Structures are given as structure tokens and as C-alpha cells.
Amino acid sequence: MPAIVLREGQTVFDAEYAVQPRQPDEIPVRVITAGICETDLQLIRGYMGFQGVLGHEFVGIAEAGRYAGQRVVGEINCSCGECEACHGGRGNHCPHRTVLGILDHDGAFADVVYVPEGNLHPVPRQISDDAAVFVEPLAAAFQIPAQVDLSWLKRATVLGDGRLGNLCAQVLRLQGCDVEVIGKHVEKLALIDALGIRTRMLKDVTLAPTADLVVDCTGSESGLETAMKLIRPRGTIVLKTTTAAPDSPNLAPLVIDEVTLVGSRCGPFPAAIEALAAGQVRVTPLISGRFPLSEGVEALRQAIERPHLKVLLDVN
Structure with a gap:
């Protein structure tokens, strides 16, 4: 079936790719639409050494199981269900897991994804x-309040004006935080301004330790270093950035200022679905391009080279 496949650092459109379920409990989902994510672009650059069908953000129609015939979305971590982590409710950290379109599991840039x-x-x-x-x-944005007690971290700065930075800013505002987004792109910051959330260009910011909470959504290896300059002593930094780059800053200031550093990844789907259904979060203004699956390679190229927020692939 048609799919966008990553092979040895190159993306190709394969019209006859053979997708098979990895486990007996996996359900075929006919993909309607899928989204290109920064993680997909990092995978192309070598992150995780992934080979196979890309894509982990999708909506589709379940073709079997209890949701047969219904539209569904899918969590990306496919855990074993048998280990200590799984029995302890930590399936997202199962050491035997596969991850849709990221780790040992074909993803959603295809006619069908097995979930x-x-x-x-x-x-x-x-x-x-x-x-x-x-x-x-x-x-993933709702994972921040799931991990961090925000009741006393009211002054929040989001670094990065892309799609995840936008979503994190909206979620933090829902939690009652005073939010500011710092970015590099006038047109992306304008979308956040339109939501009534304060923004500033990075070049205009004096990097001083005034924020209670800093969320790094830059997608850049320099994001943590910038966050460290903005966080006050005993504040909290949440890292959302994953990159293929190995470099890291000097972490001694985190020790000196007793800063809490939180790695934050996947989050609660029910909270996200509820917020979308209630109209509490605006997402469709982030869509800046769309392509048929057959032009997925070009879509990925444009997502890398042009200032897109969210590029969608129309599959079925």
C-alpha cells in the first residue's frame, strides 16, 4: 500500500509498501489525515536511527475491534503490558515498547496504520x-500540568513559537498561568497574539532570571541554555525538545540555583480530546500546508525548508 518510508536518512514514496501488525491485538486503522511533526524531521536527521513508515499524529477509521467504523486517534507508545513498568501504570516507559513512526513500529504516513x-x-x-x-x-502539552504542580508556578515563559509552543501556551493559560511566548518568527507570534497571549521576539528579550516556569519548545539544542538564563532560582524548566544533536550546555547553574528540570513527553489523550470538544483550544489556525500522501516527500521537504507551522497529509 502507499506509504512515506524513511530508509537510511532518505524519505521515499513507496506505492507497494507491505505494512503488517506487530502484535495480535493491533487494529488496522485507515488513515484519513496525518500531521508532520518536528520529531519526524529530527528522525530524518538521524534521531533514534529509525527506519520505516514515518508519522504518529493522525485520525482515521478503525476497521476492526470495539471502535470498528468509528473515527479514532491513537496513543503512540505500544507497550508490552507484562513488565514491571506496565503493571505500575507506566506503559509509556515500558522498556520493551515500540513507538508509532519513531521506534520499531511503522507509523501513520500510509493508507493503514496498525495500533x-x-x-x-x-x-x-x-x-x-x-x-x-x-x-x-x-x-503532550497537557502532560505539563500532569507532571508539574502549577499552583505556585504562575509566571510561565514558553520558548518557541511553533505548533507545540503555541499549544503549550494555550494549555498553561487554561491552568491559570500568566503566560508569555518568546520566539523568532513574526508571523507565528502573531497567531499567539491573536489568542490574547503575550509574545516577544527573542532578539528583543533581555535574558534575566524572572520566570517561575520555562517550557522549552524550541526544537533546538540551544533551547535549554536559553531556558537556564530565564528561570529564577528554584524555578522549574520543562523540556519538550528532542533533537538529533548531541551537544548540551553546562548544567552547573541548575545545581547552583536548585532548578527543577523536568523531561516531558507524551500526555493524556482524554484531556486533549475534552479541550478540543469544548472549544477551549484553537488548533486549526496552525495548519499552514496540506498535501496528498503521494506528495509526502515534498511535504516533508517544505516542512524542513519553509516556515510552516503544521503541514497535513490527506491520506484517504
Whole structure:
């Protein structure tokens, strides 16, 4: 079947790619629309050494199981269900897991993606296909309040004006934080301004330790270093950035200022779905390009080379 495949650092359109389920409980989901994520671009650069079908943000129609015939979205971590982590409710950190389109598991840039039934969530009628594609990254934004007590971290700075920075800013505002987004792109910051969230260009910011909470959504190896200059003593930095680059800053200031550093990844799908259904978060203004699956290689190239926010692939 048609798929966008990553092979040895090169993306290709394979019209006859053979996708097979990895486990007996996996459900075939016919993909309607999928979204290109910064992680996909990092995978192309060598992150995780992935080979196979890319894509982990999607909405589709379940073709079997309890949700057969319904629109669904899917959590990306496919855990074993048998180890200590899984029995302890930490399936996202199962040492035997595969990850859709990221680790040893073909993803959603294809006609069909196979997903464990327990990973699937039905999509309410009031959420459009385009909005449903954002459930996975929006859930990642909701992981911040799931991990961090925000009751005393009221002054929040989000670094990065891309799609994840935008979503994190909206979620933090829902939690009652006073949010500012710092970025490098006038047109992307304008979308955040339109939401009533304060923004500033990075070049205009004096890097001083005034924020209670800093969330790094830059997608850049320099993001943590900038965050360290903005966080006050005993504040909290949340890292959302993963890159293929190995360099890291001097971490001694984190020790000296007793800063809490939180790695933050996948999050709660029910919270994201509820927020979208209630209209509490705006996501469709982030869509800046769309292509048919057959032009997926070009879509990825444009996502890398042009200032896109969210590029969608229309599959079925």
C-alpha cells in the first residue's frame, strides 16, 4: 500500500509498501489525515536511527475491534503490558515498547496504520478531522500540568513559537498561568497574539532570571541554555525538545540555583480530546500546508525548508 518510508536518512514514496501488525491485538486503522511533526524531521536527521513508515499524529477509521467504523486517534507508545513498568501504570516507559513512526513500529504516513486497541480513543462528532490530528501534540502539552504542580508556578515563559509552543501556551493559560511566548518568527507570534497571549521576539528579550516556569519548545539544542538564563532560582524548566544533536550546555547553574528540570513527553489523550470538544483550544489556525500522501516527500521537504507551522497529509 502507499506509504512515506524513511530508509537510511532518505524519505521515499513507496506505492507497494507491505505494512503488517506487530502484535495480535493491533487494529488496522485507515488513515484519513496525518500531521508532520518536528520529531519526524529530527528522525530524518538521524534521531533514534529509525527506519520505516514515518508519522504518529493522525485520525482515521478503525476497521476492526470495539471502535470498528468509528473515527479514532491513537496513543503512540505500544507497550508490552507484562513488565514491571506496565503493571505500575507506566506503559509509556515500558522498556520493551515500540513507538508509532519513531521506534520499531511503522507509523501513520500510509493508507493503514496498525495500533493496539488499548491505544485507540474515539473522536467526538464535534471535532473535525483537521482538529483531531492535533490530539497527540495537544496531549503532550497537557502532560505539563500532569507532571508539574502549577499552583505556585504562575509566571510561565514558553520558548518557541511553533505548533507545540503555541499549544503549550494555550494549555498553561487554561491552568491559570500568566503566560508569555518568546520566539523568532513574526508571523507565528502573531497567531499567539491573536489568542490574547503575550509574545516577544527573542532578539528583543533581555535574558534575566524572572520566570517561575520555562517550557522549552524550541526544537533546538540551544533551547535549554536559553531556558537556564530565564528561570529564577528554584524555578522549574520543562523540556519538550528532542533533537538529533548531541551537544548540551553546562548544567552547573541548575545545581547552583536548585532548578527543577523536568523531561516531558507524551500526555493524556482524554484531556486533549475534552479541550478540543469544548472549544477551549484553537488548533486549526496552525495548519499552514496540506498535501496528498503521494506528495509526502515534498511535504516533508517544505516542512524542513519553509516556515510552516503544521503541514497535513490527506491520506484517504
